[in-house]
Amino acid sequence: MRQAGRSLPEYRALRQGTAMLDACMDPEMVCEITMQPVRRHGVDAAILFSDIVVPLKAAGVDLDIVAGTGPVVANPVRTLEDVQALPELHAEQVQPVADAIGLLLKELPQEVALIGFAGAPFTLASYLVEGGPSKNHERTKALMHGNPELWHALLAKIAGVTTAFLHAQLDAGVQAVQLFDSWAGALSERDYREFVLPHSKRVLETITTVPRIHFGVGTGELLPAMREAGADVVGVDWRIPLDVAVQRLEQANPELPKPVVQGNLDPALFFAGFEAVEREVRRIHAEGKAAAGHIFNLGHGVLPDTDPEIITRTVELIHSL
């Protein structure tokens, strides 16, 4: 998850003079940036270098990624006309992404899986409705509760774009997919189930050939619902212990197989020195044994000022465990 981020000097050097969204449409650059953390840290999987707004941009939505801010949308989507005007995504519009995946499959070591991804309908809707990053998602919630019919039409439309983007990546050969509903934690479980889950479910149920990871931030209360949306692996941020997450998943759905989880090291801990990281890694590794499977990962993206050396040491420690 944002493994390359901005923490690697080789990433910053390569990106000099190229806008983020242009970089995402340059197959050679996507391949190289995706490879950088694999080479440097020896991680077990690569996450495709792209962004959740890439399919919207490729489909024709006027937006940009502003450094230090995030995605900014020129004309926020708030009315029926706005929703109707949202374009669909056609596979050929993200051909450079498919080409990048082709290059990566040749370059990655056999045992390193390539993870494709997309933004979930709610998180993308938040950017589209708010016009940019939002702390409280107030306009998004206003639309959701004030005009549920329009809300569902918007999410259905975005779900189509997300599905098309994921299938373009699957057709190109990615070996797992991650659906990022980063901001779902802003919702109550009740709202999540009514306004979001059916749309994420529609996306996830079209994927039957590779493992599906479903990730959000601050989703301790939503984990069972996110699993029910159709995830093989549930991502967990650092706010709840991993074994508590497993317990919640098991208790909510005793009829389902034992859950598989991903997480949940706090990325800020890299600033606390290796001893503190080691304590947490050992705790998380032990707690992960409560699950049927555990993908060790951060609870959210690598922070830009992180020292890459401590990440490499952390990966070595995890491998030793």
Ligand code: CP3
């Ligand atoms: O790092 C990688 O190569 C992994 C690929 C990746 C990126 N974005 C690249 C990126 C992935 C998986 C994402 C997903 C993404 N993008 C999410 C979901 C995961 C999460 O973090 O919750 C979200 C919410 C976004 C939207 C977004 N794009 C944000 C909030 C930002 C940060 C803006 C900033 O500068 O603070 C981006 C930009 C972005 N996406 C960068 C990278 C490497 C940094 C841009 C740069 O280097 O110029």
